Amino acid sequence: MDWGEILFRTLVFPGVSFLLLVIFATFYLERKLVADMHGRTGPYYVGPYGILQTVADIFKILQKEVIIHREADKVLFLVVPAFAFLMVSLVAAFIPYDKDLWIVSTPYDLIISLALLTSLPAIFLFAGWVSKSKYPFIGGIRVINQLISGEIPLWLAGLSVALWYGTFNYVEIVEKFDIIGFLVNLIGFAIFLVAILIVADRPPFDIPEAEQEIVYGFLTEYTGLGYLLLAGAKFLEVFVLAAMTVTLFLGGFKGPFLPGWAWFFIKLFFVYYLAFAIRASTPRIRLDQLIKLTWKVLVPLALLNIVLIILLKGF
Amino acid sequence: MYKGAQIITEPVGKEGDLMILNWGVQHPASGPMRIKVWLDGETIVKVENDPGYVTRNLEKLLEYRTWESAIVNVERICFIDDLGTLLNWALAVEKLAEIEVPKKVQYFRVILAEVGRIVSHLIGIGSMFGALGVATPMMWVLAIREYYLDFLEHYSGYRISTASIVPGGLKAEPTKEDFELLKKAIEETKKRWPEYKEVFKDNPTLVERYKGVGVIPKDLVFELGLRGPVARASGVDYDVRTRYPYSSYEDFDFNVIVKEEGDAYARFLVVLEEIEESVKIIEQALEGMPTEGKWKVRVPKKIKAGEAYSAVEWSRGSMDYHVISDGGTGPYRVKISAPSFMNIWALERIAPGHKLADLATIFASLYICHGDLDR
């Protein structure tokens, strides 16, 4: 790749501009699909079928006043959201949308993206802490509790895939994907799916921002740009994790007839739909129930899955 | 976890040990009410209610109203089910004036009161799910609720402030279209309800969150004078409709839902299953509605001195009025004894020991309406 192409990929596709588009699309898709499950219409009048709704939302938030209340830590309050956004977007650089459509590809893709994701709990804790307010603080503490128990099954399930295909590189994993690999990793897929919902704070695991309990968690005090960056980081996190699921378990861009990126997005939509359907149908569980679920069910299951894969690999 | 009958009035632990959280007034789940929570980590140590954010001093206002114009304020005790409070007011004034309304009116009042109960219970179920952060059931029940509101709107001209039951009868004669709209609402409910009920009742996460949470033992019901679905969920068979029948409730055949567990899930089930019983009552009333008689009996402007005590089974429990007349055109004094005002004090007893997340579910399952809590 020459410099021009690298620049194009970083800034336009599949880089920054594309990620912004992803935020628009995720927000719109979520509202529309959830409204459909409610028996409502969802956004409709802003643009054709309401597709410009999120555009309006985002450009409105940008115009809002940024409030830093007097108790808050002034510098960190502004820096933390930007940092969260940056960390998540870095993960997006590793996702292969097609055979040669990626920004970075290293032999350790999976490890690096998981490690980058692990930095998020700390950032969100800081977001709650610097607000110097009670509800965000409780939200921050809950993030730590939840994400640490969610990341371990996520890592284990992710690593089981790497074990089976014998590589950490996303493109190679996708290329080696076949029906046997899919079947072998089915348990891992289920664990990973639950784990991404936990890690991305998606309902029913939206405990750190449980509206009915602690208002909006660590997002409570954020306004304007800071809110946009934090909320955007969360939407990107969903995208990144869904994309990782597609890459690791569903064969990414692999598929007949259609071009690779089209297959990628079809599969991505499937994962999204699953997440939104779960959101619309499942009430939120409690933090201690979640920790019980992860440590007593998901982690042992993931370990067993690894043992199983080692045995299968041996044969 | 019920910890005996003591109320902690002193701050617990050393200063700085506990976090004091103001759960409300401006909070997505609290409504206009503040609940002061002492937190040890995520565990609730102590809870203190601070109601009064929708206080209107209705008891005082009613002293300045006439017997008939009081319905405006009486029905605004709580808008979620305004028909039960109206019925109680009519019963109390009729008791004072010693008049009896025709059977036909009594039957239609029963229909209205049960419509009010259904409308209220639907919202109750929606908000019990809403406390768990899922809005779909709320949207589904709102869709059913609209059919009943159509009936009320066609009958009285308003969706939720109907003013349809007045002392001495009804505000207006129901027409044929009214009955058709009501039948349509019932049909719609019967069509959708079995499926919805299955989804609501067996929702595994809901069961996980509500079962064994906020247990109210039977003793506590008597101790705190709890009423309505909250009492019935704890095994106390107290329903004014069957216990002391009023307005011809003795003519109808229905079950009083009683559960023994006393936890939040039992309260949820009581509210859920009462909707079917209400539908049953409406159907019976529609079938057996007498045709003779007038729709309204004259109530004198001035009612002779005396007092009356009247109670109805409102959607949230027994709603009692103690009305005193001094021979004037309006009440001398009205005491409104509202169920939410009694039920809310159970929160202080049962919430300590639970996690903060359970506060929302316990609060929703106590089925509080702030309007009749503050009055």
Next chain:
Amino acid sequence: MGFERLKKLMKTYFGVEAQEYPQNAVTKTYLFQIQPVHIREVAKLLKENGFNFFHTLSPVDYSPKGRGLELNYFFESIEEKIWVVIRTELPLDNPEIDSIHDIYPAAEACEREEWEKFGINFKGHPRLKPLLLDDTLQGKWVQRKAYVPEPHRD
């Protein structure tokens, strides 16, 4: 059974007869007119005889009629389906009565509300502090007849 015993005991201890109270639209109700000093003993007696459900406390201000405050306590026996009204009268200036919150915990909130609205001092009540009304109305005893409400403007 419980009520018959109560009737006898009330007669022997306090010398009060059970009067019919036909004004209750709900069910059979009896009224006992007692002295305010006896309220705690009467409450204990009621509790012992199966009147385990406290309904409400309803004070009435009869000052324009030349009388004082009238307090009505409503109790119910769940087994017997009988109600009892305990009625007592207090002078309007500095009304005081013993609290029954430890015998009937349900009365705690009711007493607190009536303290706030009528200014009845319930002796021994653990938290006689503002409940429903805001600071500007505290101490004005809004529910008394002497208080004329005026629209609030800020």
Next chain:
Amino acid sequence: MLTKFLDFFGWARSHSPWMVHYCSGCCSLEILALMGPRFDWERYGFLPVPSPRQADFIVITGLISRKVLPVLLMTYDQMPRPRYVFAIGACAFDGGPYYDSTSVVTNVPEILPPDVFVAGCPPTPEAILDGLLEMKKIIRERREARAEKEGTWREILKKELEKNPLLAKQPFFVGG
């Protein structure tokens, strides 16, 4: 070109009205109906947010009692500018059916003048929706909120905070 570009920002603001659902009275029931499947205000982009920090306008749902007034003003104070006030129900105008009650504030429009007021007791969802669309127009025209220039809410809030200094110390309660 520049005006068109600026117009885009006005368009964005008017089509994304987020509100803090200040449920202080009975009219909030009709707001609930408005969220429901039949009236579905999300079609127009209205969205309730949990925290006032992200809201564009506040909905006063009817009754404002004396006790809830400081909370209302604080909530309004916490909202980021530009912020608007939307009031429904007779109570929010002059006390409505509680016009002679001592514990209900009967001059809410003097304290926090609403930009749009929907009459009724309670107003029907259709009427509220009509009012909300009017609100969109006001936001589109970048009209200054009435509460910011003519309301007396700042003085009253200041008085309340002086009366209760503990409240002023709570970080969650004090706006920027």
